[in-house]
Amino acid sequence: xxxxxxxxxxxxxxxxxxxxxxxxxxxxxxxxxxxxxxxxxxxxxxxxxxxxxxxxxxxxxxxxxxxxxxxxxxxxxxxxxxxxxxxxxxxxxxxxxxxxxxxxxxxxxxxxxxxxxxxxxxxxxxxxxxxxxxxxxxxxxxxxxxxxxxxxxxxxxxxxxxxxxxxxxxxxxxxxxxxxxxxxxxxxxxxxxxxxxxxxxxxxxxxxxxxxxxxxxxxxxxxxxxxxxxxxxxxxxxxxxxxxxxxxxxxxxxxx
Numbered sequence: 001x002x003x004x005x006x007x008x009x010x011x012x013x014x015x016x017x018x019x020x021x022x023x024x025x026x027x028x029x030x031x032x033x034x035x036x037x038x039x040x041x042x043x044x045x046x047x048x049x050x051x052x053x054x055x056x057x058x059x060x061x062x063x064x065x066x067x068x069x070x071x072x073x074x075x076x077x078x079x080x081x082x083x084x085x086x087x088x089x090x091x092x093x094x095x096x097x098x099x100x101x102x103x104x105x106x107x108x109x110x111x112x113x114x115x116x117x118x119x120x121x122x123x124x125x126x127x128x129x130x131x132x133x134x135x136x137x138x139x140x141x142x143x144x145x146x147x148x149x150x151x152x153x154x155x156x157x158x159x160x161x162x163x164x165x166x167x168x169x170x171x172x173x174x175x176x177x178x179x180x181x182x183x184x185x186x187x188x189x190x191x192x193x194x195x196x197x198x199x200x201x202x203x204x205x206x207x208x209x210x211x212x213x214x215x216x217x218x219x220x221x222x223x224x225x226x227x228x229x230x231x232x233x234x235x236x237x238x239x240x241x242x243x244x245x246x247x248x249x250x251x252x253x254x255x256x
Contacts (some may be wrong), residue, residue, distance in 0.1 A: 034083060037098070041073035048105040060107045068113055072120075074102060075130075079123030092125040099129025099162045108137070108187045114142035135170060138180030140191040150206070165206075165213045167206040168232040171196065175239060177205075178251025193251045200240050207233040209238070 035044040063071070075147050081093035103114050111134065118130050118141060134142035142155040173179045174196050180189060196203065210233035242248040 004116040026168050028224050034081070037074070037077055037081060040077040041070050045077075045102075048102055051105045052101065057107050058105050058110075060109055062112050063110055066169070071102070071113065073111075073118070074097065075117055075122060078102070095123065096129035096132065097127035098127045100133045103130065107184060108250075111137055111186050112188075113141050115139050118142065118145060135182060136172065136182040137181065137186050138182075138192045138196055138236070139186040140188050143192050143195045143199075147195065147202055148171040150202050158239050162179045163209045165229045165233075167210055168229070168236055171203050171207075172236050175236065175243070175250055176253045197243075197250045200244065204237055207237045207251075227241065229251045 038049075040122060045057065078095055078098045081095065081098075082091060083098070084091040103110075106114075114130055115134055118127060118134070120128065131142055135146060170181055173181050174193055178189070178193050179185060180192075185193065211230050213226050213228040213229045213233070239248065239253055242251050242253070250252065
């Protein structure tokens with residue numbers, strides 16, 4: 001079911017990209033715009049669109065040299081593409097989502113390749129898109145980068161400046177059940193769980209910050225959502241405390 005939801009989200013994003021492509025666009029340089037991706041890199045974007053529209057994954061086998069070349073080309077093309085010339089921030093967002101779509105069309109056998117692209121020179125939106133989807137899939141290289149970045153933001157023992165209210169969604173499945181937050185998980189998930197175990201102090205600081213999360217608006221729904229974030233953060237911090245004291249094992253926490 002989680003796998004089907006993930007593919008359904010990919011389809012929703014794909015439809016959104018189709019709508020963007022059909023809207024009148026301001027004059028752009030040749031080779032720019034959503035439609036340009038379809039003609040780039042030996043048609044791999046078209047293959048990805050077909051897979052997502054069919055609610056299927058690309059063929060599940062190790063990537064060939066030709067596959068890797070086409071996908072490397074596609075990531076570079078996404079980074080060069082102007083999706084919305086009128087709004088740079090929205091343009092970056094669409095580049096991130098296009099990257100998410102590209103990775104989401106593939107299964108775990110391809111995740112190591114996409115993780116390798118994090119170390120190559122990608123545009124910032126593409127790099128952020130790769131990081132996001134690989135975190136969702138529980139890939140250890142994405143978590144290594146994540147923890148290194150988080151440790152660089154603040155001294156140990158201090159809450160992170162940003163109130164990361166999504167920390168619970170990312171870490172609760174890994175800490176409590178040893179699985180990822182997506183329907184498809186990296187084949188190296190056990191490595192990721194141990195990385196999380198070694199960085200529980202970072203996770204705890206993020207959750208501590210989330211305990212003071214405030215509603216985004218004055219509506220009752222926003223207040224309920226904020227209360228849920230605070231309660232979920234408090235609960236997962238308690239679980240981390242049990243693990244730290246040796247009362248529970250990470251990835252196999254028995255509910256009290």
